Amino acid sequence: MNSLLTMEGVERATLDGLLDDADEFYEVMQRPIPKVPALRGKTVAMMFFEPSTRTKMSFDAAAKSLSADVVSFSPGTSSLKKGESLKDTVLTVKAMGADLMVVRHKSTGAAWRVAEWSGLPVINGGDGAHQHPTQALLDAMTLRQHFGSLEGLRIAIVGDIRHSRVARSDVWAFTTLGAEVTLVAPPTLLPPYLADWPATANSNFDEVLAGVDAVYVLRVQAERGGASVFPSVAEYRERFGMTDARFEKLRPDTIVLHPGPMIRGIEIDGGVADDPRCKVLEQVTNGVAVRMAVLFQLLGGSKDE
Amino acid sequence: MNELTLQNAVVVAGTGVLPGLQDLTVVDGVVLDIGEGLEVRGEAIDCAGAWVGPGLVDLHTHLREPGQEWKEDITTGSRAAAAGGYTAVVAMPNTDPAIDSGHLARYIADRGRHVGLVEVIPSGCITADREGKKLAHLDELWNAGVTLFTDDGDSVADAGLLRRAMEYLAERGGVIAQHCIDGGLAGDGQVHEGEVSSRLGMPGIPSEAEEIVIARDLSLVRLTRARYHVQHLSTAGAVALVAAAKQEGLPVTAEVTPHHLFFDHSYVEESDPLYKMMPPLRAPSDVAAVRHGLRTGVIDVVATDHAPHASHEKDHPWEDSPFGVTGLEWAAAVVNTVVDLAPEEFFSVMSVAPAAIAGLASQGRLETGAPANLVVFDPTAAANTSGTQSRSSNAPYLGLELSGAVKHTIYRGQFTVRDGAATHQAGAAE
Numbered sequence: 001m002n003s004l005l006t007m008e009g010v011e012r013a014t015l016d017g018l019l020d021d022a023d024e025f026y027e028v029m030q031r032p033i034p035k036v037p038a039l040r041g042k043t044v045a046m047m048f049f050e051p052s053t054r055t056k057m058s059f060d061a062a063a064k065s066l067s068a069d070v071v072s073f074s075p076g077t078s079s080l081k082k083g084e085s086l087k088d089t090v091l092t093v094k095a096m097g098a099d100l101m102v103v104r105h106k107s108t109g110a111a112w113r114v115a116e117w118s119g120l121p122v123i124n125g126g127d128g129a130h131q132h133p134t135q136a137l138l139d140a141m142t143l144r145q146h147f148g149s150l151e152g153l154r155i156a157i158v159g160d161i162r163h164s165r166v167a168r169s170d171v172w173a174f175t176t177l178g179a180e181v182t183l184v185a186p187p188t189l190l191p192p193y194l195a196d197w198p199a200t201a202n203s204n205f206d207e208v209l210a211g212v213d214a215v216y217v218l219r220v221q222a223e224r225g226g227a228s229v230f231p232s233v234a235e236y237r238e239r240f241g242m243t244d245a246r247f248e249k250l251r252p253d254t255i256v257l258h259p260g261p262m263i264r265g266i267e268i269d270g271g272v273a274d275d276p277r278c279k280v281l282e283q284v285t286n287g288v289a290v291r292m293a294v295l296f297q298l299l300g301g302s303k304d305e
Numbered sequence: 306m307n308e309l310t311l312q313n314a315v316v317v318a319g320t321g322v323l324p325g326l327q328d329l330t331v332v333d334g335v336v337l338d339i340g341e342g343l344e345v346r347g348e349a350i351d352c353a354g355a356w357v358g359p360g361l362v363d364l365h366t367h368l369r370e371p372g373q374e375w376k377e378d379i380t381t382g383s384r385a386a387a388a389g390g391y392t393a394v395v396a397m398p399n400t401d402p403a404i405d406s407g408h409l410a411r412y413i414a415d416r417g418r419h420v421g422l423v424e425v426i427p428s429g430c431i432t433a434d435r436e437g438k439k440l441a442h443l444d445e446l447w448n449a450g451v452t453l454f455t456d457d458g459d460s461v462a463d464a465g466l467l468r469r470a471m472e473y474l475a476e477r478g479g480v481i482a483q484h485c486i487d488g489g490l491a492g493d494g495q496v497h498e499g500e501v502s503s504r505l506g507m508p509g510i511p512s513e514a515e516e517i518v519i520a521r522d523l524s525l526v527r528l529t530r531a532r533y534h535v536q537h538l539s540t541a542g543a544v545a546l547v548a549a550a551k552q553e554g555l556p557v558t559a560e561v562t563p564h565h566l567f568f569d570h571s572y573v574e575e576s577d578p579l580y581k582m583m584p585p586l587r588a589p590s591d592v593a594a595v596r597h598g599l600r601t602g603v604i605d606v607v608a609t610d611h612a613p614h615a616s617h618e619k620d621h622p623w624e625d626s627p628f629g630v631t632g633l634e635w636a637a638a639v640v641n642t643v644v645d646l647a648p649e650e651f652f653s654v655m656s657v658a659p660a661a662i663a664g665l666a667s668q669g670r671l672e673t674g675a676p677a678n679l680v681v682f683d684p685t686a687a688a689n690t691s692g693t694q695s696r697s698s699n700a701p702y703l704g705l706e707l708s709g710a711v712k713h714t715i716y717r718g719q720f721t722v723r724d725g726a727a728t729h730q731a732g733a734a735e
Contacts, residue, residue: 088617106624113576113621129507
């Protein structure tokens with residue numbers, strides 16, 4: 001693996017390997033000094049061309065726990081504002097000595113272009129509504145932690161599938177790992193063509209509720225036009241919200257996941273968010289572990305150091 | 306006297322393909338004679354069985370002058386056109402300023418004459434500054450020689466305004482050429498709406514965005530009887546609409562681009578902005594439909610929509626890159642490679658029909674006494690896809706294997722391309 005750009009077409013053995021490594025790094029994180037020298041001397045460049053707090057912090061924490069150096073690029077104050085092409089920006093940062101780039105960008109395919117231009121290993125930290133592979137890994141890790149395996153799990157992904165890079169990554173990762181996925185959304189928040197997706201769609205959340213092992217609740221993404229495609233927020237909550245009432249109808253062993261940030265009162269009620277069966281904080285912790293695993297694999301670190 | 310003899314060619318004249326291998330003599334910029342074993346006049350060029358036909362005519366070229374000369378200008382665009390076998394190009398009016406009045410149209414034609422490599426025919430806007438709010442100076446444009454009117458880059462969305470333009474031009478015989486994309490349905494669409502857009506998570510442009518504009522405009526054609534031309538038609542549904550309109554006898558013509566004949570939306574999978582164009586690359590079934598439409602005459606013309614962009618403008622991710630690809634230099638090879646037309650059909654879609662639509666008297670004709678605007682095209686030779694004469698290189702054909710090569714382009718009796726190479730000295734035309 002040279003770069004991690006997408007979950008589409010990634011083989012099961014690759015996913016298993018990354019998740020096994022992530023489990024080991026999870027142990028490292030529990031130590032009194034949660035730091036290993038595996039990537040000492042390596043420089044990770046954080047190329048976040050779209051606002052991000054948690055993903056950037058998580059990659060930051062992962063890189064530092066592996067003793068890598070981190071340089072960060074912030075578009076607000078950068079030369080991109082002055083009209084520089086993205087290619088020139090990337091080549092400039094490469095010339096400063098980056099060994100790997102983590103790329104987040106509002107456009108689909110940005111990480112592919114950066115990999116092509118830079119020749120460096122690249123981790124896609126989210127490209128438009130396309131892919132966010134480390135999110136899928138941390139979600140899979142959380143499910144694996146809880147259930148032991150994803151084999152045979154039934155998972156509902158609920159909400160703004162159309163504008164969600166999380167859904168596009170999770171669908172492929174979860175099904176590659178043996179789970180069954182149902183997409184639950186109003187028609188305007190489903191992608192127009194689903195025939196080649198390894199998932200089915202159902203717009204009746206209540207019908208799906210009782211039969212699933214996990215409910216993955218997505219955020220309504222107002223910034224990608226998600227808010228203008230249903231008549232009202234109240235109606236959305238009524239039909240697709242993970243409300244306290246719906247939570248009651250889940251089987252007692254069903255868990256709830258959310259990529260964050262949660263908008264309480266719209267897609268998830270406070271009671272659900274605060275319940276121990278909502279794994280959102282475990283997801284955040286696991287995020288650091290899977291990102292350590294990916295950085296470690298791509299930068300060829302040694303566990304023996 | 307300036308004399309030239311082309312020997313041993315498959316000659317595609319106005320009356321059809323002449324039998325066997327023929328010779329053709331050119332004297333002082335005019336075709337003097339066509340026949341077997343003619344007495345050589347001036348230099349003799351052996352065409353070795355290649356096709357000789359009227360020089361190619363492009364109805365849809367973005368020369369970017371005035372206003373965006375870092376992408377292309379009339380000099381570099383003319384060179385690219387000549388390299389592709391063209392002797393005439395219709396310049397799109399979405400320049401800066403837009404060509405919406407007579408003096409601007411005259412400037413384009415003058416610049417084309419000054420460069421002298423192809424006939425540059427200005428088209429004019431339908432609405433002032435392409436804003437879709439009020440009519441452009443259609444009268445001035447018409448008097449400056451404009452026959453084809455378009456707001457290319459945008460559809461004229463207001464049906465009442467378009468009706469007035471149609472009524473005005475119907476009286477004179479001008480052509481309304483429409484860029485058919487409904488702005489509301491297309492939204493901020495980036496690619497064809499389909500399996501690929503759904504997986505890539507990019508907003509799609511449904512086929513219907515093109516088809517509902519055509520359907521509405523055909524109603525207006527019924528009302529006004531104006532001549533109407535569909536630009537860069539790209540969907541199976543659009544082919545069906547045009548076929549039905551022709552059946553009905555409406556004065557409708559249509560063009561397809563080389564890229565919509567060659568590529569489908571699977572090329573978008575890697576999200577390389579080289580394949581970003583408007584209309585977007587469509588589904589394989591649409592590609593099959595436009596090829597069939599061209600073969601059966603529903604689509605009259607191949608037009609390049611040659612749309613140069615500097616490489617720094619495409620050195621961005623998909624959604625930050627502009628729409629458009631170049632195509633003048635490879636259109637003939639693309640058509641010859643993917644559609645397999647007989648010589649007379651090939652010259653019909655590449656030269657005769659576009660010249661007729663734009664009303665060009667000295668183009669699209671190969672007969673005794675006609676101006677010597679000619680191309681020698683070898684359909685069996687490999688196209689040169691190693692470089693470009695354009696200022697921009699956003700060309701998806703570079704490095705591909707295409708069959709069909711422009712051997713010679715002759716404009717007004719003079720070589721602009723000879724043995725596949727430009728005759729102008731680099732940088733000397735200006």
